[in-house]
Amino acid sequence: EDEEGEDPLDAMISRTGCLAQHRELQECMAAHQDWRHCQPQVRAFGKCMAQRQHAQE
Template sequence: MSAHGKQEITDPVEEMLKRTGCINLHYKVQECIAETQDWRRCQSQVAEFKKCMQLYQEQRFKGVV
């Protein structure tokens, strides 16, 4: 509980993304979609995020993470 007596609500997806190290790239994708209102215009951000997640999965598979 916080100092104000309210329990913090954690988003399980956000927690998982923090562990991958790709959370900031996820935020970039979200920001782009919010700004453009069209995910198709955010392909460079999506590609960056995808690459980060693939690297995380490869490291996890090898037991590095």
């Protein structure tokens, strides 16, 4: 498998317009290894995804 290829999850999230929030959450999780320390990022990503889903309805 080509390691240079785009991650399918990143590609899917990129299409939602929430990639920046997702990356911030990933960086926080990598640093803290505990989602409880990343609640602002979790909320920001969730809010972005909810707005995107609501816009599609």
